[in-house]
Amino acid sequence: MAQGAGMDPTRAILGTFAQAFVDGDWQTNINHLEAKVEIDKRELKLVGHNWVQYKIGAKKGSGTMSGYKVSSKMIQQDFKKFEIISKLDDPEAFGFERVRLIRCMPDSVQLANWTAGEEVTEDTPFTFEDYELLDPIVI
Structure with missing residues (x-):
């Protein structure tokens, strides 16, 4: 049975080569970044519609934003706003994607979280007020 042309598996993007920049500085210690937008969807019940x-x-x-703790920068940053640029890149992909997260503010600042003999990690949950897709991946 002949198979049609499907997705080239080498084009699947891995996060291995991703980068996070906070206020323009590359954060080499960051190994996880997640950002999403939710909408307040309003339900309307209109005459003439049964949907x-x-x-x-x-x-x-x-x-x-998560990664290895290498400095006290997030504690010093306190709750001041900052900007994040996420760059998702993979040499085998169709290109790279950059998203700018505007006016980010931490929800909490981690002051201590360590265990003897283990790497110290730092998680920073945050909110942002806008975003801009700087470089889309286009096929």
């Missing part, structure tokens, strides 16, 4: 209709309300951006 609920939806209207987009306010948007909310949130995420988490």
Whole structure:
């Protein structure tokens, strides 16, 4: 049985070559970055429709940045706003993607979290107020 042309598995993007920049500085210790936008979807029940209709309300951006602790920068940053640029890259992919997260603010600042004999990691949950897709991956 002949198979059609499917996805080239080498084009699947791995996070191995991803980068995170905070206020322009490459964070080589970061090994996980997640950001998403949720919308406040309003339900509308309109005459003449037997389906609920939806209207987009306010948007909310949130995420988490995780990695190895190498400095006290996040403690010193306190709750001041900063900018993150996420670069998702893979040499075998169709290109790379950069997303700018604007006016980020930590939800919490980790002051201590260690165990003898283990690497110290740092998780920073945050919110952001806007985003910009700087470089899309286009096929």
